Amino acid sequence: MTSERVEELLGAMSAADKAGQLIQYFYFKLPAVELADPASGIDDSQPHAVEAALARGAVGSLLFVTDPAEINRLQRLTVEGNPHGLPALFGYDVIHGLRTIFPVPIAMAASWDLDAIERGQAVAGREARAVGIHWTFAPMVDIARDPRWGRIVEGAGEDPYLGAAVAAAQVRGFQSGGVIAGPKHFAGYGAALGGRDYDEANIAEYELWNTYFPPFRAAVEAGAGNIMTAYMDLNGIPASGSHWLLTKVLRETWGFDGFVVSDANAVKSLEIHGFAAAPADAAARAVLAGVDLEMAVAEPAYAHLPDAPEAAAAVDASVRRLLAAKERLGLLEDPYVDEDRAREILADPQHREAARAAARGSAVLLRNEGDRLPLDAAALGSIAVLGPLADSQRDTLGPWVFDFDLDETVTVLDGIRNAVGDGVRVDYARGIGVGRRAFPSIFDMFGRNAPEDPEGFDPAAEFDRAVSVAAAADVAVVVLGEWQNMIGEAASRSSLDLPGRQLELLQAVVATGTPTVLLVMNGRPLDLRWPAEHVPAILEIWYPGTQGGNAVADLLFGAASPGGKLPFSWPRTVGQIPIHYSHTTSHQPENQDRRYWDEASTPLFPFGHGLSYGRFEYSDLTVSPAGDSVRIAVTVTNGGSREAPEVVQLYLHQRHGSASRPVRELKGFQRLVLAPGASERVTFTVGPQERRYWHAAVRDWVLDATTFDVWVGGSSDASLTTTFDVA
Ligand code: BGC
Numbered sequence: 001m002t003s004e005r006v007e008e009l010l011g012a013m014s015a016a017d018k019a020g021q022l023i024q025y026f027y028f029k030l031p032a033v034e035l036a037d038p039a040s041g042i043d044d045s046q047p048h049a050v051e052a053a054l055a056r057g058a059v060g061s062l063l064f065v066t067d068p069a070e071i072n073r074l075q076r077l078t079v080e081g082n083p084h085g086l087p088a089l090f091g092y093d094v095i096h097g098l099r100t101i102f103p104v105p106i107a108m109a110a111s112w113d114l115d116a117i118e119r120g121q122a123v124a125g126r127e128a129r130a131v132g133i134h135w136t137f138a139p140m141v142d143i144a145r146d147p148r149w150g151r152i153v154e155g156a157g158e159d160p161y162l163g164a165a166v167a168a169a170q171v172r173g174f175q176s177g178g179v180i181a182g183p184k185h186f187a188g189y190g191a192a193l194g195g196r197d198y199d200e201a202n203i204a205e206y207e208l209w210n211t212y213f214p215p216f217r218a219a220v221e222a223g224a225g226n227i228m229t230a231y232m233d234l235n236g237i238p239a240s241g242s243h244w245l246l247t248k249v250l251r252e253t254w255g256f257d258g259f260v261v262s263d264a265n266a267v268k269s270l271e272i273h274g275f276a277a278a279p280a281d282a283a284a285r286a287v288l289a290g291v292d293l294e295m296a297v298a299e300p301a302y303a304h305l306p307d308a309p310e311a312a313a314a315v316d317a318s319v320r321r322l323l324a325a326k327e328r329l330g331l332l333e334d335p336y337v338d339e340d341r342a343r344e345i346l347a348d349p350q351h352r353e354a355a356r357a358a359a360r361g362s363a364v365l366l367r368n369e370g371d372r373l374p375l376d377a378a379a380l381g382s383i384a385v386l387g388p389l390a391d392s393q394r395d396t397l398g399p400w401v402f403d404f405d406l407d408e409t410v411t412v413l414d415g416i417r418n419a420v421g422d423g424v425r426v427d428y429a430r431g432i433g434v435g436r437r438a439f440p441s442i443f444d445m446f447g448r449n450a451p452e453d454p455e456g457f458d459p460a461a462e463f464d465r466a467v468s469v470a471a472a473a474d475v476a477v478v479v480l481g482e483w484q485n486m487i488g489e490a491a492s493r494s495s496l497d498l499p500g501r502q503l504e505l506l507q508a509v510v511a512t513g514t515p516t517v518l519l520v521m522n523g524r525p526l527d528l529r530w531p532a533e534h535v536p537a538i539l540e541i542w543y544p545g546t547q548g549g550n551a552v553a554d555l556l557f558g559a560a561s562p563g564g565k566l567p568f569s570w571p572r573t574v575g576q577i578p579i580h581y582s583h584t585t586s587h588q589p590e591n592q593d594r595r596y597w598d599e600a601s602t603p604l605f606p607f608g609h610g611l612s613y614g615r616f617e618y619s620d621l622t623v624s625p626a627g628d629s630v631r632i633a634v635t636v637t638n639g640g641s642r643e644a645p646e647v648v649q650l651y652l653h654q655r656h657g658s659a660s661r662p663v664r665e666l667k668g669f670q671r672l673v674l675a676p677g678a679s680e681r682v683t684f685t686v687g688p689q690e691r692r693y694w695h696a697a698v699r700d701w702v703l704d705a706t707t708f709d710v711w712v713g714g715s716s717d718a719s720l721t722t723t724f725d726v727a
Contacts, residue, residue: 005332006323009084010316015306017057017083018319023300024061024091024261024293025050027074046298057082058303060322061089061293063137066098066403068342071132075335087335089326091261094136094179095154095400096120098127100351100546101409104398104523105139107362107542109156109166110564110610112647113671117166118173120358123351125177130345132337134329135180137228137261139170141215142185145578147568148195150491153399153523153543155190157567158580158607160211161666164218171222180325183219184228185263187245188212192232195577197492200233209694209701217254225258225325229291231266238273240266241282246290259292259321267294267301280304284311292318352408352547359544359551361645364564365611366520366528369536373517374558374613375475382425384473385413386466386509387480387502388434389521398523398543399488408546412479412519415549419557427473431466431505433459434483459501466505471512477556478506481521484543488523496527496574503530510534519552525570525604532604540564561613563645563671565715570605581607581716582662608666608715614644614674618713623724629687630724634712636682638674645673650684651711651718652691657704659695664716684712691726 010018027050053059054077062078065071071090078088096102102120111117121139128136143163144152156166167183174181188208191201203212216227227250230239239245240262250256267286268279276282283301286294288311294302305315326332365373375383389395393409410418413428420426433453470476480502485491497503507530510516517537520526521544531538539562541552554560571579576599585592595601620635636648650668654661668684688703695702707725711718 002320002324003327006320006327009086009323010319012084013319018315019302019305020058020082021060021086021319021322022287022293022302022305022315023059024063024295025053025059025300026264026295026297027062027065029070049298051077054078055081059088061091063091063295065090066092066131066133068131068337068339072336072339075132079335087326087331089134089322089329089331090132091135091137091182092128092133093138093400094124094128094133095138095140096398097124097355097401097545098131098133098403099346099405100127100355101397101401101404102355102545103359103362103548104153104400104543105155106153106157106523106567107544108358109162109567110364110540110542111358111361112162112565112669113361114165114169116358116361117169118176119354121170121173122177123354125174125179127346127351129178130337130342132342133179134331135182135226136174137182137184138174139167139181139183139219140185141167141183141219142190143212143215144190144568145580146191146195147496147524147571148492148494148574148577149190149192150197150487150493151190151489152568153487156215158569159567159582159666160214162567162669163215167215167219168222171219171224175223175225180225180258180329181219182226182228182261183216183224185230185239186216186227186250187230187239188234189230189232189239195492197490198231202235204696205699206694206696213249220250220254220256227256227258227260229260229262229266231263231269233273238266238270238275240291241270241275241285241289243289251290259318259325260290261293262286262291262295264295265297267291268296280307284308287311287314287318292321355545356547356551356554359548360554360560362542362544362564363552363555363562364540364566364609365562366538366540366605366609367532367536368611372515372537373539373556375517375556377420377424377557380420380424380474382427382473383416383420384469384476384514385416385426385428386431386470386476386478387505388430388432389481389483390477390479391428391430395484395521396543396548397484397545399484399491404546410547410549412477412541412549412552415551415553416477416556418550419553427469429462429466429469431463432501433457433462463501463505463508467508467512470509470514470516473514476509476512476514476516477519478509478516479519479521480506481526482523494574496525496571498526506531506535517556525568527573528570528604529572558613558642561642561644563610563612563647565608565610565647565649566605567607569603569607570609572604573599575599576601576603579603582665584660585663606715606717608647608649609717610647610715612644612646613640613642614638614646614676615640616646616674616714618718618720621710621712621720621722623710623722626685629685632684632686632710632712634682634720635679636672636674637679638676641676643673643675645671646714647671648682649713649715649718650686651716652686653709654691654704655707655709657706658698658702659693661693664711666716
């Protein structure tokens with residue numbers, strides 16, 4: 001339902017006015033244009049061309065502007081240039097924070113803490129809205145089962161149930177902060193062949209419904225105002241031109257009533273795909289498929305829409321959706337932003353506190369042999385902090401951030417120094433040089449990447465120095481992983497090795513005999529086979545954000561306990577991919593872990609794995625009927641001596657039925673914090689929603705009469721089990 005005002009506006013608009021509303025331009029300012037790759041279509045005429053289009057009234061939306069004064073200036077040009085005085089919608093990639101940077105999305109998902117996730121994106125939304133951004137191109141809700149794909153860092157991992165819960169929490173958070181959320185990329189982008197970014201995805205229909213669609217559906221149900229299309233071909237049809245995806249599934253099946261935006265230049269690339277004959281054909285077919293707004297760097301295809309009478313009704317419907325969004329945001333009344341208020345909100349100390357709590361909650365304790373962690377600062381004379389990521393502010397923030405404040409970013413080294421005070425000597429050595437990607441990423445255009453090695457850096461001497469620093473210390477904290485420009489968009493890898501000489505450094509440090517703690521800073525699983533055997537304490541800290549170092553120190557010294565759980569199965573080696581836990585079984589299931597002769601077929605760490613400073617025990621698993629559902633209850637006890645969080649996970653397996661079903665599937669989780677010795681009875685309800693699945697032959701959802709196995713515990717390897725029957 002649109003308002004009378006929207007209908008009146010629509011009635012007064014020419015075909016060209018309407019096309020203008022459906023065009024979104026990037027607006028690139030220096031240094032982006034200076035450093036631009038000519039192939040990107042961005043050159044120094046780009047901002048001038050966009051301003052000319054604003055003056056002609058031929059723009060409905062802009063992206064990539066974050067300075068409130070600049071937003072006001074461009075908004076004024078838009079309103080004055082538009083024959084109906086219509087303002088622009090300003091969009092931006094606010095992925096894990098605008099000024100206050102939270103841990104990367106895969107890290108937030110690892111907290112399994114839906115309140116923290118919602119709070120984090122509410123902060124991001126509040127900061128974004130304060131500077132004049134109306135809409136974020138987030139959350140990315142693509143299921144990712146191939147960690148070679150660089151964009152795994154932007155999502156919630158491999159599992160549709162966790163992914164759906166995290167997607168909905170993010171949508172609620174962003175929108176409560178005042179911006180429209182735009183879940184992306186619809187759909188199947190995470191299944192790019194070989195993990196190669198932008199490559200085709202071929203996904204059986206039953207996998208789409210059971211695995212790839214649920215986070216999108218959950219995001220739509222949570223009220224997302226926008227959806228972004230995906231770049232690649234899905235089963236041979238470009239996702240950005242797929243009527244089935246954008247209209248049949250999204251609008252007709254799920255009732256989505258927001259607007260759809262193409263990914264950048266994805267309408268024009270319908271021609272590159274060999275789908276559309278020319279830009280005009282691409283425009284007509286995209287709008288008829290269900291793409292309301294075209295995101296373009298230059299020369300938008302939608303400028304041709306007035307020449308496509310067959311698309312006129314679709315164009316009207318799209319314009320209505322865009323106008324309705326502007327009306328709901330209040331932009332038809334007042335499209336400008338208060339620059340003073342923006343400065344105040346960006347400086348809010350509560351935002352930093354929330355980021356610190358989020359970083360604490362997202363770390364995953366992968367290994368802690370002999371309770372090596374937490375460290376007792378009072379008993380230590382000296383700490384060696386080693387590795388090039390240990391004191392890199394830019395890397396601590398991770399990829400997909402542009403508006404951070406480096407000066408306020410707390411590295412691991414800073415955090416440790418803040419926590420231990422003057423009583424403990426902290427020595428730092430980077431050990432190896434700054435690793436570099438072999439070729440620059442498109443995001444290097446923004447000129448804010450990992451720092452260079454210091455002047456006169458001598459790699460061999462520095463390596464030796466790091467080892468001596470380790471040898472002389474009471475404990476060595478080694479921070480290894482991937483530099484932030486090695487992951488993200490256009491940053492896929494063919495290997496999961498620790499880049500550069502990092503493993504060598506770790507091995508040399510361990511060989512000194514100094515007790516060693518490994519902190520892993522990354523956004524995808526890396527090959528940790530050696531550390532998993534030789535380093536007693538391994539803490540996955542991800543790219544932890546603005547307050548990352550302080551949060552890590554909170555965990556290292558026991559002010560808080562880790563409680564995160566892996567949102568993906570951690571492979572031993574790249575050759576095991578894909579290795580998600582929810583596979584079906586087949587011939588000789590007793591040999592399931594011998595599917596390869598040269599490597600185990602189990603992961604290094606299972607999905608849902610994560611230790612804590614507590615000791616959790618599960619007991620008394622019961623099932624009782626409750627209408628068409630069952631109630632499953634379990635007692636969780638912290639038998640350890642420290643308060644700690646635990647994520648209680650429920651897995652189901654359908655024993656028999658009209659299709660083979662995965663060996664285990666997550667169907668419930670609850671995060672709790674238990675004091676030493678405390679117990680809690682945790683209850684889950686499992687009903688038709690949890691039991692149903694999409695059937696390849698029926699081509700619809702089915703429910704079988706069968707027996708279900710149930711497991712409850714602290715990871716997908718949970719052993720406490722029971723069953724229930726369904727008639
Ligand atoms: C990415 C999107 C992003 C857009 C705008 C594209 O290349 O795929 O996820 O929102 O750029 O920055």
